Amino acid sequence: MASPLDAVFKPRSVAVIGASRDRGSISGEVFHNLVSQGFPGPVYPVNRSAAVVQSVAAYASIRDVPGEVDLAVISVPRDGVLAAARECAQKGVRGLVVLTAGFAETGAKGRKIQDELTAVVRGAGMRMIGPNCLGLLNTDPAVNLNATFAPTWPPHGRVAFSSQSGAIGLTILDYARDLGIGISQFVSMGNKADTSGNDLLEYWEDDPNCGVILLYLESLGNPARFMQIASRVARKKPIAVVKSGRTEAGARAASSHTGALAGLDVAVDALLGQAGVLRTDTMEELFDVAMLLANQPVPEGSRVGILTNAGGPAIMASDACESRGLSIPPLTEKTVAELKAFLPPEASTKNPVDMIASATPASFERALKLLLLDPAVDSVIVLFVPPIMTEAADVAAAIRRGGAGAGKPVVTCFMGTHGIPAALSSLREGRFPSYAFPEAAALALARAVRYGQWLAAPPGRIPEIPGLDPAAARAAIRDGEDGRWLSAEDVRRVLSAYRIRTPKEDVVSDAASAAAAAARIGFPVAVKLASATITHKTEVGGVVLGLSNAEAVYEAFTAIRQNLARAGREKEMAGAVVQEMAPRGVETFVGVTQAPGYGPLLGFGTGGVAVEVWKDVAFRVAPITDTDASSMLDQIRGAKLLDGFRGGPRADRAALVETLLSVSRMVQDLPEIAEMDINPLVALEPGRGVIAVDARIRVRGQEKP
C-alpha cells in the first residue's frame, strides 16, 4: 500500500472490536453495515462474551483472529479503548477507527486518555481516525467499505468528503444519496487525535478516484500548514469548505482598529481565498458547487449563455448571474443567425435565448450546441419548465447530446417535478449537474468561475526587500513595555527600519520649544498630542493641523493642553509632536492584527475615519506575495480613489505595494508585534512614495501570548 492511510480506506480485512449482537446499538449497526454492504474481505466480530455475533463466529480478542487484520473499528466503552488499541498493536493491525466518545471533548481526564491512545497508535506505526467519530466509508466497488453506524450508502462518485461534526456528516450522507451526488470516500474526523484534515487533503491529493474535496470544518488545527497543503492541492483539484463558528469572531475583544475590523472569520476568509479554497455559506451550496466541479470543466471566464423555454426562470437566472459577478453577454451575430434559422419568430435569440414553450428536445440540442460553440460564451445554463407537450426525459437526453464534449461547463435547472426524476437521473449519468432553482445554478457557476480565475492567476512571489534593518526595529521594540503601545519615537524607529517614511517631527514638552521645532522642520506643520494612554487624539482636541507660523504653533500647543485640562486628563499629556504636514495625497490605511492561531493578518483600506465607518478593508494572512499586495489595492471598494477620482490626487500604487510587502516582512521578523495601524498612510503622486503620517504599534504582552 502506498500510504499508511490505505489501511484505513482500503483495508483487505476488518475487525469490529466490541461488535454487538444487538442491531440498534452502535457496534451492532457498524458490524451489520460492513457485512451487508458487501465488503469483499473478511469482517471479524470481536466480542468478549458472545461466541456468535449476527450469525458470524466471534473472537474474544483481536489476538484470537486467525488472519491478518488491516483495519480495526473500536466501539467498546471508553475505559476499554486503550487496552483494545494495545492488542491491535500487538496483532499488527495497521489502521484504527475509534467510534467511542468520552475523550478530549469531555475535559482534562478524557484528554489524557486520548493522548495515551495517540501515543499507542503512533508508537506502533498505526493510523487512527477519531476517537469520538461516526466512522468512514469508501464507495469504490472494489472496496465497498461502510464502517459507519449509519445505514446510508451514497452513490459512487468523485467527491471526497470529510466532516468534523458527526451529526453534519450523517445528514450529508443522506443528502448526497437523495440528490444522487457521487461520493468517493467519506470520513467523520471526530477529535482528530491522529489523522487531521490536512492529512486527508494530502491523501486525496493523489487519489485518482477523487475529483473534488469537500470539508466541513469547525476549527482549523494548523492554519499555516493547511494553507501550504491546500494551496498545493487546489492546483490539482478543487477544494470547497464550509467553515462554521463565525460567531467566535464576535466574542473577541479587540483594542485596535484592525482588530475590531478583522474578526477571526476574516482570517479564515483570507486564508481560504489565498489558498484557492472555495468557501460556501451553507452545506447546500457546498454540494451545489461540488456537483458542478466534479462533473464539468472549470469555466474559463465569467460570460454565461442562458437557454430556456420560459421567460420567468430566465429572468431569475440573469438576475442571479449578474448579482454574483457573472455577465450575460450578447451572442455573436453568427450564433444569432443560426438560432433564427430554426427557432420560431416569437423566440428570443438574444441572450437569454428563450425558445418559448413549443421548444422541442431537438431544438434544445441544436441551440445548446450553438451556444457552446459561441466564442462569446464561457458556460451555459439550460432552464426547462415542462410544458404539457414535451417530455422532460427527452429534453434531458437532448441536453446530454448537445452538451457533450464542448469543453465548457453546462448546468441545468429542470423546474417543477412531474416527470422530472427520470430526467434528472439521466442528466446525472451524463454528468450534467441539475439544480432545483435557477439561482442555485448561477451561484454554483459563479463559484466555479472564481476557482478558474484563481487557477489562471500567476502565483505570486515574496520578493526580497533590500535595506531592511530588523535588528534596529527589534531594539526599538525592546525599549517598549510588553503589552503596551510603543512611544511615537519607537514607532518611527520601527517603521524607518522597514523603510517606511514618516514625516519629519520633533517631540516637545512646552509651547516655546514647539514653536522652535516648527521653525527647524519648516512650515506648514501639525501639532499633535503625545500620550501613551490616549489613542484617539482628535476626540480630545489633541490635533491641530496646517499651522503656518511660529505663533500659531505656540497657540496650538497651549490649546491642546487646555483641552486636556478641561477633560481632567492633563496628566496623560506627555508633551506634543510637531510634525511636517504631508503633501496632498490619498489617505490609506495599513494595519496588522493577530488572529489567534492564524498568525498576523494584514489589512489595507481607505484611510482616515472611512476605515471605521465603511470598513472598506482587504485582508490577507501574512506572509503575502506581490500579487496578494496588488490584489489588496484592487479589492477595496474605494480603489477608484487611488487613481485620481473626481479631480483628486493619484496614489503611488507601487509604493503602496512595497509598503504592504515591508509590513508583511516586518511582522514575520518581529512576532512580538501584536497590533499595528498606520492611518493615514498618505500615498503621494506616482513615483513620490508614501508617508506614514500617524501610526501605532502594540507589542505583545507576556500574559497575552
Next chain:
Amino acid sequence: MASPLDAVFKPRSVAVIGASRDRGSISGEVFHNLVSQGFPGPVYPVNRSAAVVQSVAAYASIRDVPGEVDLAVISVPRDGVLAAARECAQKGVRGLVVLTAGFAETGAKGRKIQDELTAVVRGAGMRMIGPNCLGLLNTDPAVNLNATFAPTWPPHGRVAFSSQSGAIGLTILDYARDLGIGISQFVSMGNKADTSGNDLLEYWEDDPNCGVILLYLESLGNPARFMQIASRVARKKPIAVVKSGRTEAGARAASSHTGALAGLDVAVDALLGQAGVLRTDTMEELFDVAMLLANQPVPEGSRVGILTNAGGPAIMASDACESRGLSIPPLTEKTVAELKAFLPPEASTKNPVDMIASATPASFERALKLLLLDPAVDSVIVLFVPPIMTEAADVAAAIRRGGAGAGKPVVTCFMGTHGIPAALSSLREGRFPSYAFPEAAALALARAVRYGQWLAAPPGRIPEIPGLDPAAARAAIRDGEDGRWLSAEDVRRVLSAYRIRTPKEDVVSDAASAAAAAARIGFPVAVKLASATITHKTEVGGVVLGLSNAEAVYEAFTAIRQNLARAGREKEMAGAVVQEMAPRGVETFVGVTQAPGYGPLLGFGTGGVAVEVWKDVAFRVAPITDTDASSMLDQIRGAKLLDGFRGGPRADRAALVETLLSVSRMVQDLPEIAEMDINPLVALEPGRGVIAVDARIRVRGQEKP
C-alpha cells in the same frame, strides 16, 4: 357573493369553452382536472363539433347550456376568444379565465384584440383572469376548483399565491405539494388585462382562509396603488414577494449621481420596504418565510433560543442568525437552573442549549417549554439530528407538545432524512415549520422578525410644512429650459422656496468683481466655476476653497479661467460664483431621481465623494412620512458620522429630517423635476440647521416625459 371575483374563485358552476376530447391538449386537461378534482357543481364542456367530451354531454355554444354559469374557462384559438367572451356576456356568465395566448405579449395587433376583450368583459360587468395564463385553483374543500391544465393539487392551507409567470407558477405548485405547504388559492395572472395583482391583494385581504399572501412579480403595473393597498393589507396579514427582473436596472442610462446609484430595483426595494412587504431573493426563500408566517405567531423581537441534540448544526444556526441580525442571548438564570435540573452534566445549558445525542423526546419537550417561557427569548429554533436510539417521530410529537400555545414562534430543522418524513408530516399537522438546513430556518425567522418590527413601528405621518412657496419655485423652473440643468440662481430660488438654506453668494463675471463680492459677503469664501455644461467642477480645477482676503479671491478667479483655458473649455465658463464658506459640519447628500413608473425616489447619504465611492445611500419612494425620513438617517452605514464620530461635528438631525420632508413635498408639487442632487448638504450643530452648499436640479425634457 360579496365580491365580483367570487365568480372566479368560488363559482357554483363552470363551463370550459373549447373543451377538447383529447387528453394531453390544454383544453382537454383543464376539463379533466375540473371534473376529476371533484368540483361540486356542474362542469359543462362547450365544443362546437363534438357532442360528447370525455364522457360528458357537450354543448355547441355557451348559450345552449341549460343552467346558470358562474365561471367560463376559455381555451379556443385566439381569433375565437372575442366571440366566446361576447357569448358569455349574453349568457350572464360572471367570471372568465382566458388561457389562450397571442394577445398583448405578441405585439400591437394582439394588444388591440386584448383591449377589445377587456372592453367586452368590463361592459358586461364580468371579471377576467388572463389572457395568456395557466388558470387558477381553489383548494377549499367546499370548492375544489382546479381550473388549470397542470395535474398538481397542493394541500389545502392558508397561503394564497399569485404568479405573473405561468412557468414559475407551475413549478411552484409542484414545490408546494412536495414540501406539503398548504395553499388556499393560486392564480396565474397572465397579461393582467382585467384583474391585477392589486385586485388580488384586496380580494385576499378579507379572505379568512388566507393567512399569508405570496406574489411572484415581473413588473408592478401601478406602483403607487400597490403601495397604498399593500401597506394597508400588510397590517392584517403578511405579504411576501419575489420581484424578478433586477437587471432592467443596469440597462438604465442615468445622468445624475442619484440616478446612477438608484437602479429601478432600488425603487422596488424602497417601495416594498415602505409598504411592509417582505421581499425574498428566491422562490425557495419565499416559501420558507410563508411556512413560518402561515403557521406561527409573528416574533416580537430578534432574540432567538436554539435547542439542539448536536453541536455542529447549532453552530451553523448561530452563525446564520447573527449574520441576519438576530441575537442568541444568554438565558435567564432561572431557565438555566431548570435545564440543569434534568439535563446530563455534559449538556450545555447556555444558549444554544445542546442536550447532546442522548436527548430523549421528553427532554426536547421539557427544554422547549422552558425556552419559550424565558423572557429573554422571542423565538426558538429546534434542531434535531437523529441519533441511532431516538425516533424522529417521537421528537416531532414532543416538539408539538412543548411548543403548543406559547405565543412565540417555534421553527425546526430535522437534519438527515432516514425516518424523517413521518416526523415532518406530524410537525406540519401541528403547524410547526421544518427546514432542511439550519440556515434556512434562521433566514425565515429573520424575515419574520423584520415584519414584526414593521408592524410594531408607529405609522408615520406626512406633516404640513408651513411657509413653502411652490409658486415661486415653479416660476424659477419655468425660467429653465426643458431637459436641462437649472442655472445656479434658479436652483437657489427653488431651494429657498422650500426653505432649504443656501450659502450667501454672488455670481460674478470677472476677477475684480469676484473680489468685491467676497468683501460684501464676508470672508472666508469659496470661488466656484459657473457653467451650464460642466457639472463635476472639481475635476476641471473649478473650485477654490477657504479664501481669506480679496487678493486671494482675485487670484482664484484667474486660476479657474486659466484651468479651463488649458483644457480648451474656456467658452463653457459663465463666470464664477463667490460663496460664503459653510461653517464646519457633517457633509451629507440628498438626491432625487425619477424611477419610471415608481415616481420620484429620494436618497439620503453621506456627502462628498463618499456618496459615489461607498454608495452609502438610503432610498424611499416619495411622498415620505416623518418616520421614513428619520429611518433614512439611521439606515445609512455612516449614521455614526451624524453624532460626532471621533471628535467630529454633530449634525442637526431635526433639520435633516425637515429637509427630506421639504424635498419630498417639492417633488410632489413639481413633477417637472427630473433629478436633483444636493451634495454636500452640510448639517451644522444641532439647532443650527443645514446649508445646501452645492446643488443641481434638472427639469424634465418634453421628449422625456
